[in-house]
Amino acid sequence: MVxxxxxxxxxxxxxxxxxxxxAVVLSLYTVFIIGYLLLNPxxxxxxxxxxxxxxxxxxxxxxxxxxxGMHSWIGLWSISTDYIKATGARFFxxxxxxxxxxxxxxxxxxxxxxx
Amino acid sequence: xxxxxxxxxxxxxxxxxxxxxxxxxxxxxxxxxxDVLNLLKAQDPSISYRxxxxxxxCGSDGMNMSGKNGLxxxxxxxxxxxxxxxxLRPLPxxxxxxxxxxxxxxxxxxxxxxxxxxxxxxxxPAIERLQSPEExxxxxxxxxxxxxxxxxxxxxxFWWNPDKFVGPSGLLQAYRxxxxxxxxxTQERLSDLDDPFSVFRCxxxxxxxxxxxxxxxxxxxxxxxxxxxxxxxx
Numbered sequence: 001m002v003x004x005x006x007x008x009x010x011x012x013x014x015x016x017x018x019x020x021x022x023a024v025v026l027s028l029y030t031v032f033i034i035g036y037l038l039l040n041p042x043x044x045x046x047x048x049x050x051x052x053x054x055x056x057x058x059x060x061x062x063x064x065x066x067x068x069g070m071h072s073w074i075g076l077w078s079i080s081t082d083y084i085k086a087t088g089a090r091f092f093x094x095x096x097x098x099x100x101x102x103x104x105x106x107x108x109x110x111x112x113x114x115x
Numbered sequence: 116x117x118x119x120x121x122x123x124x125x126x127x128x129x130x131x132x133x134x135x136x137x138x139x140x141x142x143x144x145x146x147x148x149x150d151v152l153n154l155l156k157a158q159d160p161s162i163s164y165r166x167x168x169x170x171x172x173c174g175s176d177g178m179n180m181s182g183k184n185g186l187x188x189x190x191x192x193x194x195x196x197x198x199x200x201x202x203l204r205p206l207p208x209x210x211x212x213x214x215x216x217x218x219x220x221x222x223x224x225x226x227x228x229x230x231x232x233x234x235x236x237x238x239x240p241a242i243e244r245l246q247s248p249e250e251x252x253x254x255x256x257x258x259x260x261x262x263x264x265x266x267x268x269x270x271x272x273f274w275w276n277p278d279k280f281v282g283p284s285g286l287l288q289a290y291r292x293x294x295x296x297x298x299x300x301t302q303e304r305l306s307d308l309d310d311p312f313s314v315f316r317c318x319x320x321x322x323x324x325x326x327x328x329x330x331x332x333x334x335x336x337x338x339x340x341x342x343x344x345x346x347x348x349x
Binding site: 007011012013014015016017077078081082083 | 271272275276308309310311312313314315316341344345348
């Protein structure tokens, strides 16, 4: 019934589903990293570096990066539509969030893949 | 007992204020909040509030009693008093007409949006549209809503977006018609709700469940609407 929408997927269901799926990915990654650190108390640089060299870890990490981007965009979009009532300010905030999300993803890929 | 009432008469007052009344309650009886208001009204006829059936059926006297929304007529004073004081305010989030009387226009507009009536294009049968007892059972916990607005005005999502978010009360009714075996507009109804505001602005904090004077569960109904949308889309 609200037809003009600038949210992530432009559909309530899609946003809601992505929010939940990305939350699961983020929690799995968190549990994995904490578990890995606990199981390897004498972690060396080589071991840590080898972990992030592995293809499956790169896929997992990229998935997490994209999930952070999506999750935060959907969340912050919701917050801005709740609390920022002035259209100009809201648009500016949403654009800024979009930009920051994009920067973090590109930067994160660079860091994780050692490009 | 000390009763503090939200007073605002737009014709006379620049701003709303709280007025304190000291009232002697009959001993040995636990009055309802509405009875206290009636006693006060006899003292000060300028106090305004809505009431009608005085037994929790009409939904007119929804108000905020010491911080919690409810119907004044079925809320015992002993339950509503906090620290020896009864604080009465209008339902939060809706424009105040006067004292405890709010403008329910926005609330009704959302109710109207979900088309709260049976839609069935098939020609009406001679006697009635039959339903099995199991199909009828699905409407229990949905049809009992009296539209008192206690739930929607306890919902922060409704406070921030009363024009876009349908609110717990409207969504409970939306599901009441989605779940009705006699209704044939299920797909159109679902399409109308699939935007980021109408249903999905609900974050499941369950304030609505906490205050509903009829003990209904709008959060569960909203969850069911989500499931229906998900089943349709995947």
